[in-house]
Amino acid sequence: MFKIIEAKFLAPGIKRFVIEAPRIARKQKPGQFVILRIYEEGERIPITIENSDPARGTISIVVQSVGKTTNLLNSLSTGDEILDVVGPLGKPSEIADYGTVVVVGGGVGTAMAYPTAAALKRAGNRVLSIVGARTKELVILESEMRAVSDALLITTDDGSYADKGFVTDKLRQLIDNGTRIDLVVAVGPIVMMKAVAEMTRKENIHTVVSLNPIMIDGTGMCGGCRVLIEGKSQFACVDGPEFDGHKVNFEVLVQRNSMYRDAEQQSMAEYQHAKEAQACTAHSCAVVPEGVHGGQR
């Protein structure tokens, strides 16, 4: 069992957890992730390690509620426990002194980009960060990103905070201003990473993206996380999750990620139903049979 030392919402539906995991904390490198399972019959989900504190024996993760397991996870509080936390998994980010690096984080992807941005800064790079969110309250880790960046540019889709627009608008401005860019690192929704990669391909700027296919075992055995890189199959859990953005087949990624949509939607509906009936707790989530919940179904 892995104890939650701190749990705090950073934004609606986005929660940061500090978890006791001394062995993972000692080994973690930027770009790596854990696979966790909340209760015995629960699904395994991959989550990036946002930070680690080897002295304290803790790691932190930032989780956005999108389906059953992330909703259940975000219902946990300080003092609760997570059944399994396996990691660190995946190849670490390639950290070197490239020169000027633009780090782009979209939504919860900002939390995934943060450790890499910090490591790139420590390695001597000039780090220009671009953080995007749909709206003001969903901008996360602003002060943390500012602390590891030479400049931080923020966009919101609706203009409720900083500049209205998309992260790609800021990247375009940097390119058009003649900023020398040696590397772009983009982490966020697939559509965002694809748009960044298309822009930088034309400018011949090396671009790394962090892919988020559905994962199961995280060890290269199940094939669940297969992605197509330059026409060749690779497993994001062991060969990635970071890949050259100009070589990724994003269409296949989108298609494979939507394969279980019906099952995911059903699972979420059952979770909501069970939650209303108070049948989901920190350690189990019994699906409530039809008709049990006050005859509403």
Ligand SMILES: Cc1cc2nc3c(=O)[nH]c(=O)nc-3n(C[C@H](O)[C@H](O)[C@H](O)COP(=O)(O)OP(=O)(O)OC[C@H]3O[C@@H](n4cnc5c(N)ncnc54)[C@H](O)[C@@H]3O)c2cc1C
């Ligand atoms: C290497 C890696 C690192 C990740 N790091 C983080 C992180 O730090 N924080 C975070 O909040 N999320 C992260 N994710 C995404 C997270 O794993 C998914 O959001 C989660 O598995 C969804 O589970 P669920 O049961 O809540 O939702 P599901 O019901 O399984 O899915 C709900 C919705 O989420 C989409 N979805 C399902 N699986 C994924 C997935 N693997 N990636 C993206 N969307 C998915 C589905 O298409 C569906 O629309 C990461 C994914 C990978 C592969």
Ligand code: FES
């Ligand atoms: S998650 Fe099973 S091969 Fe990658």
